[in-house]
Amino acid sequence: xxxxxxxxxxxxxxxxxxxxxxxxxxxxxxxxxxxxxxxxxxxxxxxxxxxxxxxxxxxxxxxxxxxxxxxxxxxxxxxxxxxxxxxxxxxxxxxxxxxxxxxxxxxxxxxxxxxxxxxxxxxxxxxxxxxxxxxxxxxxxxxxxxxxxxxxxxxxxxxxxxxxxxxxxxxxxxxxxxxxxxxxxxxxxxxxxxxxxxxxxxxxxxxxxxxxxxxxxxxxxxxxxxxxxxxxxxxxxxxxxxxxxxxxxxxxxxxxxxxxxxxxxxxxxxxxxxxxxxxxxxxxxxxxxxxxxxxxxxxxxxxxxxxxxx
Ligand code: BDR
Ligand code: CA
Numbered sequence: 001x002x003x004x005x006x007x008x009x010x011x012x013x014x015x016x017x018x019x020x021x022x023x024x025x026x027x028x029x030x031x032x033x034x035x036x037x038x039x040x041x042x043x044x045x046x047x048x049x050x051x052x053x054x055x056x057x058x059x060x061x062x063x064x065x066x067x068x069x070x071x072x073x074x075x076x077x078x079x080x081x082x083x084x085x086x087x088x089x090x091x092x093x094x095x096x097x098x099x100x101x102x103x104x105x106x107x108x109x110x111x112x113x114x115x116x117x118x119x120x121x122x123x124x125x126x127x128x129x130x131x132x133x134x135x136x137x138x139x140x141x142x143x144x145x146x147x148x149x150x151x152x153x154x155x156x157x158x159x160x161x162x163x164x165x166x167x168x169x170x171x172x173x174x175x176x177x178x179x180x181x182x183x184x185x186x187x188x189x190x191x192x193x194x195x196x197x198x199x200x201x202x203x204x205x206x207x208x209x210x211x212x213x214x215x216x217x218x219x220x221x222x223x224x225x226x227x228x229x230x231x232x233x234x235x236x237x238x239x240x241x242x243x244x245x246x247x248x249x250x251x252x253x254x255x256x257x258x259x260x261x262x263x264x265x266x267x268x269x270x271x272x273x274x275x276x277x278x279x280x281x282x283x284x285x286x287x288x289x290x291x292x293x294x295x296x297x298x299x300x301x302x303x304x305x306x307x308x309x310x
Contacts, residue, residue, distance in 0.1 A: 001120050002029045003249070004111060006064070006104070008036025008125025008168075009043050011081050011225045012239075014050040015305075016124055016150075016246035018214065021056050022308045023250045029119065030111060032104035034064040036125035036171050037077045038085030041066075043125075046086045048095045053217045061097065064104030065128035068172035073273070074126075077167060080228045087221040105132035112143040122249045123149040124242040126168050131175035134182040141183040148187040150194075150245035151176065152263065152276035154292050159191050165274030166191040169265060173274040177265035180276075180289060187291045188263065189245035190276075197244055197298045198237030199305075201230075207309055215309040240301075247301045248293055257295035262286040 003026055007013045020026050033043040040063055047061055068074050082088035100107065108129060112119060121144045123130060133140045141147070151168035158165040169176040180186065199207070204226070208219040222238075229235040248255050262279040266272045279286060 003120045006032045006123040009046040010037040012242040013124045016242035030060045032062045037081040042085045048097045062104040062107045069174045082224040087224040104129045108133035109137045116143040120146040126171035127175040127179045131178040148249040154190040170274035173267045194241040200237045204238035254297040258291045260288040263290040
């Protein structure tokens with residue numbers, strides 16, 4: 001599988017990309033960066049830091065949108081990801097890696113044209129870059145083989161100040177609306193699916209106690225997220241939204257249950273801007289466009305983490 005990863009890295013984003021790097025049958029053709037958890041300039045640095053830690057080969061990295069399509073709601077997510085987007089990571093080393101000159105949206109369009117029907121697109125952040133690609137080339141979505149995204153809330157149980165909206169969609173609701181409208185089919189890993197599939201705290205501690213460079217990086221970058229999850233959310237375990245979406249992309253057989261619905265994005269609601277609105281009962285008469293992942297094999301995903309961090 002050849003994959004493009006679009007990311008706002010992000011603590012769980014870098015874990016997800018490490019999973020893809022560690023997957024035998026997957027090649028990352030490009031990483032495109034977008035503002036979300038933190039500003040895109042931190043995102044590119046975070047991606048480079050992770051690639052250096054795991055000793056990845058030369059992967060083209062593109063800088064993308066530095067703000068949502070419409071200004072207004074983006075504030076970053078420093079509570080979870082730290083000011084730098086990587087848990088206030090203090091062990092950064094100088095990197096020899098360089099950004100590509102091409103803007104991310106142009107690169108998405110070009111790569112889809114070079115290999116129509118071949119690329120899997122996995123998005124781990126706001127959908128700004130992908131929306132721009134859809135507007136640049138209306139055929140872009142039809143040239144992508146599979147589109148898997150972390151985002152949305154299937155039952156309106158969000159994780160932002162707009163209570164029914166999930167973070168990635170809330171950051172750029174117009175972009176999410178454009179993308180869901182443009183892609184014939186997508187696979188969605190929602191916030192509620194994230195909450196249903198945590199690692200236990202014991203599992204987190206085991207992973208964080210590893211001695212490899214990757215395990216040390218995992219430990220060094222997850223402190224702020226763990227503090228937020230334990231002290232603010234009182235979460236039952238360690239949430240891994242982006243790795244769950246990546247797992248579904250890498251190994252479709254890990255998805256144990258999904259259902260296919262029409263999904264659109266609310267862009268105007270006074271209380272609900274950024275909510276994903278799901279036609280659960282087919283009432284709209286609109287054709288389904290999103291496979292909503294309900295259950296995924298978390299035991300196997302934990303085993304993938306153990307192997308990745310060993
Ligand atoms: C999503 O928002 C970000 O904080 C995470 O990286 C994930 O992509 C979860 O709502
Ligand atoms: Ca993310």
